[in-house]
Amino acid sequence: MSSAVFTQLVDAHYEALYRFALSLARREADACDLVQQTFYIWATKGHALRDSAKAKTWLFTTLYREFLRGRRRDGRITAIEDLPPEQQDTAAESVDQVRRLDGVQVMEMLQEVDEVFRAPLTLFYLEDLSYQEIADTLEVPIGTVMSRLSRGKSQLRAAITRRANHSAQVVQFPGMRKGAAS
Amino acid sequence: MTSEQARFVLQACRPHGQDAADPAFIEALAQADRDPELRAWLERERAFDSQVSGKCKQVAIPASLRASILAGGRVSRRPRSAWRSLVGIGLAASFALFFGTMAVSRLSGSDAYLDELVQHGLMEMTGPHPRGQPLDGYGELGALLRDPSQRLGTAMPIDLNRLREIGCRSLQVAGKEVFEICFRRDSYYHLYIARRADFSCRECEIEPMFRERGEFASVSWVDDQHVFVLVSRAGLDAVKKVVADPAVLAMR
Numbered sequence: 001m002s003s004a005v006f007t008q009l010v011d012a013h014y015e016a017l018y019r020f021a022l023s024l025a026r027r028e029a030d031a032c033d034l035v036q037q038t039f040y041i042w043a044t045k046g047h048a049l050r051d052s053a054k055a056k057t058w059l060f061t062t063l064y065r066e067f068l069r070g071r072r073r074d075g076r077i078t079a080i081e082d083l084p085p086e087q088q089d090t091a092a093e094s095v096d097q098v099r100r101l102d103g104v105q106v107m108e109m110l111q112e113v114d115e116v117f118r119a120p121l122t123l124f125y126l127e128d129l130s131y132q133e134i135a136d137t138l139e140v141p142i143g144t145v146m147s148r149l150s151r152g153k154s155q156l157r158a159a160i161t162r163r164a165n166h167s168a169q170v171v172q173f174p175g176m177r178k179g180a181a182s
Numbered sequence: 183m184t185s186e187q188a189r190f191v192l193q194a195c196r197p198h199g200q201d202a203a204d205p206a207f208i209e210a211l212a213q214a215d216r217d218p219e220l221r222a223w224l225e226r227e228r229a230f231d232s233q234v235s236g237k238c239k240q241v242a243i244p245a246s247l248r249a250s251i252l253a254g255g256r257v258s259r260r261p262r263s264a265w266r267s268l269v270g271i272g273l274a275a276s277f278a279l280f281f282g283t284m285a286v287s288r289l290s291g292s293d294a295y296l297d298e299l300v301q302h303g304l305m306e307m308t309g310p311h312p313r314g315q316p317l318d319g320y321g322e323l324g325a326l327l328r329d330p331s332q333r334l335g336t337a338m339p340i341d342l343n344r345l346r347e348i349g350c351r352s353l354q355v356a357g358k359e360v361f362e363i364c365f366r367r368d369s370y371y372h373l374y375i376a377r378r379a380d381f382s383c384r385e386c387e388i389e390p391m392f393r394e395r396g397e398f399a400s401v402s403w404v405d406d407q408h409v410f411v412l413v414s415r416a417g418l419d420a421v422k423k424v425v426a427d428p429a430v431l432a433m434r
Contacts (some may be wrong), residue, residue, distance in 0.1 A: 010251050015243050022241065032247050039251045096227060098233040103240025110238065120239060124194075125235040131194040143208075146194045153193055156234070 010039060012151050016127055019107075020060060023122040024067045026111045029148045034070075038063040060127070060137045064119060097164045105163075112159040117152030120145050185220050188213045192224055197231035301392065302355045303362075303374050303413040317365055319348050326363040327373065334412065334427035336405035340375060340426050369416030371424060376409045390428045394418040401425055 014035055021031035037045075041062050042055075096104060113121060119138055123129040129137065137146045183191075186209040195201045195211070202211065214220045238423040317324035322339040326332050342361065346352065351362045358380040363373045381404075399418040402411045403425070414420050 007252060014251055018243050018247060019238065019241055023238075028244060032244055035247065036251050080271035095229045095233055098230060098237060101237060103237045103242075106234055107241050110234075122238075124196070125238050127233070128198075128200070128235070128252065129198055130196065130204070131206070142215060145190065150190055150193045153230075157230070173245060 006043065009042070009055060013014075013056060014039070017059060017063055019126045020119075020122050021063055021067070023107065023110050023118055023126070024064070024115065034063055034066055037066050041066070057133065057137050060123065061139065064138055068142040093164075094160060097160045101160070101163075109156060109159040109163060113152050117148045117155060121152035121156065122150045124149055183209055183213060185213070185217060188217075188220055189223060190213060193227065197235065199323040254318050299355050299360060299374060299376065299409070299411050300402060300413070302353065302360070303372055303400060304398055317363075320345075320350075320363065323363075324365075327363065328367070330367045332423055333426040334373070334410070336403070336407075340408060342375070342377065342408075347374070367424060369420040371412055371413055371414045371416075371421075374411040374413070376411075378404055378407055378409050381409055390425075392421065392428075394421075 017035045017038060018031055019033040022028065025031045025034055038059055042059060101109070110118065110122065110125070120134045123134045123137060124131075131142055131145045131149070134149075135142045137144070140148075191207060191210040192214065195204075195207045201207050214224045266293065317328050320327070321344075325339060326334070345361045345363075352358045353362060353374075355376070358376060360374050360376045363372065363375070367370055390401060392401045394397065394417065397415045397417055398413070399416070399421040400411060400413040401421050402409070412421060412425060414424075
């Protein structure tokens with residue numbers, strides 16, 4: 001692959017891959033590592049992919065695999081069977097609560113969602129992928145994607161509500177900066 | 183389909199109508215049209231999804247990430263068969279910073295080719311790397327490199343023709359031949375050796391130069407015949423332990 005083609009590929013996808021990685025890994029440095037590792041694997045193996053239209057899916061799948069590989073190495077992977085069912089309702093307040101948050105705060109809330117639900121949820125929100133595309137990327141059945149999206153959204157709403165409730169309980173003194181109290 | 187089943191399915195439906203024609207959603211969407219409560223829920227769900235989606239896309243991307251990826255890509259697009267293993271390129275960010283620092287810290291007397299040689303050496307440290315010749319094959323030079331009591335300097339037993347004969351790895355940097363010898367003492371090092379004749383007169387005047395950024399460190403020096411660059415990921419102290427005193431390196 002020529003340098004120009006590789007650069008085009010990086011420019012087309014690295015931002016979305018970074019945001020996906022950040023939602024999974026939670027730390028900027030780890031997210032950068034994951035993205036770099038993904039493009040590194042592309043540079044060494046990607047030429048074997050005959051259908052260039054599938055490059056995007058390939059990159060996201062590879063990043064997710066690398067993330068899972070690292071998690072398995074760390075022994076911290078979550079078993080889906082252990083996770084309780086969540087309620088599925090969307091309160092009108094949730095929408096307003098999100099509106100008051102900035103991008104970083106919403107990403108933090110997303111990072112509170114259990115990992116197994118977070119991956120499809122991030123692809124849904126950040127990449128506007130369809131359930132079918134998410135299934136292809138994460139290599140899981142369609143039904144599983146739907147279930148994980150449902151549960152993931154419930155957890156996200158719960159996290160946002162928790163944050164909103166916590167913020168409501170904090171009385172800011174005039175002139176005090178955020179996070180300065182301790 | 184019950185209302186609960188419809189909600190479950192519609193949570194996978196994207197908020198901007200992209201999935202309106204998807205057979206998986208048609209029945210649930212039709213049900214939402216008939217059921218005011220379900221329709222109100224779907225509108226809230228879509229508003230929530232749109233808000234979250236928009237906010238997440240506001241997250242800033244680290245400024246150095248693109249450069250780091252491209253640097254890593256350059257390393258890895260070399261012939262696959264030459265490499266023995268995959269090594270992570272998470273170091274590429276530090277690497278880009280190192281180069282950035284080098285660009286502003288060049289001293290008078292240094293030159294672009296020497297900088298390129300140092301950069302090339304550091305690139306080799308970060309990427310996958312071929313197995314080098316055993317040091318035994320280098321004879322006296324190998325013994326010198328292996329011996330922690332010996333310091334590298336300006337009087338090393340180097341014969342470039344001999345290096346070529348024994349299959350020492352050689353690289354082309356700016357079209358000039360550079361030999362690479364990898365060795366380990368308490369840390370891992372790459373020594374690059376180029377012909378002094380390939381350098382301009384001005385470059386030959388350079389003083390020994392140490393560079394450091396994070397764990398990356400290098401030193402370059404010259405003798406009558408050769409230009410040397412030693413690089414390591416073990417930091418500047420590790421590099422200084424291997425080479426002679428700068429005053430000795432400057433003698434030629």
